[in-house]
Amino acid sequence: MPRAQREQLILDIAGQVFARDGYHSASMDEIARAAGVSKPMLYAYFESKEGLYLSYIERSGQELVERLQRAFAAGDPATVHAPERVSEFLSFVEEHRDGWRVLFGEASANRPVAEQVSQMRGRIAQAVQQLVEAGLDEDQIVGPAAEAVAHAIVGAGESLANWWLEHPEVSREDVAGWYAQVVRASVVAVMPRSAA
Amino acid sequence: MPRAQREQLILDIAGQVFARDGYHSASMDEIARAAGVSKPMLYAYFESKEGLYLSYIERSGQELVERLQRAFAAGDPATVHAPERVSEFLSFVEEHRDGWRVLFGEASANRPVAEQVSQMRGRIAQAVQQLVEAGLDEDQIVGPAAEAVAHAIVGAGESLANWWLEHPEVSREDVAGWYAQVVRASVVAVMPRSAA
Amino acid sequence: MPRAQREQLILDIAGQVFARDGYHSASMDEIARAAGVSKPMLYAYFESKEGLYLSYIERSGQELVERLQRAFAAGDPATVHAPERVSEFLSFVEEHRDGWRVLFGEASANRPVAEQVSQMRGRIAQAVQQLVEAGLDEDQIVGPAAEAVAHAIVGAGESLANWWLEHPEVSREDVAGWYAQVVRASVVAVMPRSAA
Amino acid sequence: MPRAQREQLILDIAGQVFARDGYHSASMDEIARAAGVSKPMLYAYFESKEGLYLSYIERSGQELVERLQRAFAAGDPATVHAPERVSEFLSFVEEHRDGWRVLFGEASANRPVAEQVSQMRGRIAQAVQQLVEAGLDEDQIVGPAAEAVAHAIVGAGESLANWWLEHPEVSREDVAGWYAQVVRASVVAVMPRSAA
DNA sequence: GATGAATGAGTTTTCATTCAT
């Protein structure tokens, strides 16, 4: 088997293991065994565990960025946010679960620990969901939309807050204002008749 | 020093270390040294590394959830998304950086690894930012708003995609539709004159 | 509570723990907790873990030796080995299980390890038992006598071999001769009509 | 050096250390150093300390059981207890001191502790020895025979008592009866002219 | 006399990494 091909195979397997166990808990032993190669091969091809990981997210990230750019940034601005575009991006997530999980999923690492963190996030999402639903008439709540939007809102806030922590020169008021608007607009957009 | 007080002190320090290094890379030795106590104390008070971590996120999460609920869920729906409310939440993030980072920050774990992942996210955010700006006249772009909103949008998508992976019964079209609307509404809301 | 009395109480508890877990696996923490005293008390009274253990086997051993001497060594040689005497000794074992186990029982220490060793001994005892039974007519085998004698024979051999290891000046032939006679006599004694 | 061979070498060394220090006090560090390998090898080959120990007693026990069965159980019942047979078994003990000590020796564990226990047993054996000698004319006592038989008797009692503790359904009278007979027969067998 | 609080020193175990073949 030529080297290039074997490298791809190893990356596939490594992705599975990283996605399942997280960077730290994944062991080179396990990856080598799962890929059916010897450990020294892993080192010959990728230098180190870190090198292997970086190679993997490089490959995954490359494709993800391209797909996202195709989904979001290309073509006529008027149609840019069209669901079909977004759908393409979601297809990618679906087809490349491992890559997505490694880049954006919650690092499993230690089972009970990950669970507790995830539970905390869940509680927050629930609170937001109640808020979303509070602005609606009871009969407007259709299935999982409210739950989904709640997660989107939480994720937006999380990301925004993290960004802000790296940009302390931006005032809290500004950030708060933007986020407030995003939240309000999201609720209104998805739940159109909402009075929120 | 009475036990209860020292427990709080240890939790503070542990939070710093966990926030900086991530769960796995944080070592009990380091935490003990930083807290100025011996390792056996850590075990006497928190049973295990996992126990220490869980204690920490319990304490942090408790307060975060409360703060978020106060920010979002209380009072008159009409004023619920008011920036002042959101601002309160951001205050919390600011005051409890460590707690926030441990719960919602990017697990550092391994420096270059974290950096690469973070860079990848950055590139995606940039693509989205360009998209946001594409819908605006050049003179409308005011400072960091577009960047901030781009991060919010990315975070929303990330969170939504993760939620969807756990809810495969929801159709891709639905999720795509919701996300598309969230994105569009967010852009419009923050960049009001945008034609997007 | 006066010191002397408390010492006795602690020794009782310590014996239980030592008998259950073995010297190494027994922890001072556990003994202190079980005895309802603080660890520093244990050290004030017995100096060290070793001191505690030695105190315990001293107390137990003292009584055991006395009982054995009374059972075996006293009085008219003709009646010395009478079952009533032996019975007294067995009473002691029954009443002082912990003491006996600590002095002569198989050290538990590590469960699976102890089990494996014990199994090995069991297999040996079985082989001996078959031998004992081989010398009997089938209808002579009455209940557990053969099994019991087999264990006695194994124990005698074990003890004899250990003794011999410390007395290399004694010839193997002599030891073998004595042991052979003990075995034969034991079988005959307990299974009287045996042709062995 | 091929793996299989090195495994045997490690087992040999481990046996020495276990025999000298007992299971608990033996440390993997020490075994590795003594065997001239690194600790990870120990784990690669035997999984754990427990695994190493079990491997060792498996290997030792296997051979011991076979030897014992050959010594005791084979051939014509009439010659079964012949000293030559027993002698073979003693040869094994002599040649496999470590294996024997690990399986049947007094677990050293902690030097002074083991010593004290051993001393206690010694005192008991002495008492029994006096008893044995009490039944003899002074000029009949030939060298170490009485001492050896005393140890055999003590070992038989020890083993019998342990067996009885696991079989409480057997009456004390029965056990006492059997033991009494074993004792009497042993004395008579080895010290033939004794009136005991 | 009694103890809550504290620790030094050691244990087993794991893992990324490399060399000899």
Added chain:
DNA sequence: TATGAATGAAAACTCATTCAT
């Protein structure tokens, strides 16, 4: 090229033991 065999370094965790009060 490929690997079986080997390891240095560090991790989590435990325990007998001792102060300060």
